[in-house]
Amino acid sequence: MVLGGGCYEFEAVAPYLPFVEGLREWVAAQGEAALREQLGAAAPELARLIPEIEARLGPLPSNPSLPLDEERLRLFDNLARFLQSLGSAHGLLIFLDDLHWPTRAC
Numbered sequence: 001m002v003l004g005g006g007c008y009e010f011e012a013v014a015p016y017l018p019f020v021e022g023l024r025e026w027v028a029a030q031g032e033a034a035l036r037e038q039l040g041a042a043a044p045e046l047a048r049l050i051p052e053i054e055a056r057l058g059p060l061p062s063n064p065s066l067p068l069d070e071e072r073l074r075l076f077d078n079l080a081r082f083l084q085s086l087g088s089a090h091g092l093l094i095f096l097d098d099l100h101w102p103t104r105a106c
Contacts, residue, residue: 004095016049022094023050032056038086045078
């Protein structure tokens with residue numbers, strides 16, 4: 001599986017845009033059952049980055065609020081676990097292009 005995303009020089013860039021682009025493409029390609037199964041417990045956290053997840057699966061339970069640094073760590077942990085799970089069967093290539101353009105946002 002290949003996920004791709006990038007940052008672009010003259011565009012306003014949302015945080016984590018390269019990951020969001022790749023995951024949006026993946027979400028769009030999944031059926032609802034496969035989406036629910038693959039995302040598992042990570043769905044509520046990843047839906048914070050990719051609102052299309054909740055649009056496809058319906059309202060998701062939210063996790064308890066944490067201090068900002070811990071929220072970020074929880075998001076990173078859920079994303080890392082999801083990508084590890086996604087690549088466990090057949091491998092995963094993540095291609096992130098032009099990350100040097102908006103270094104503050106990406």
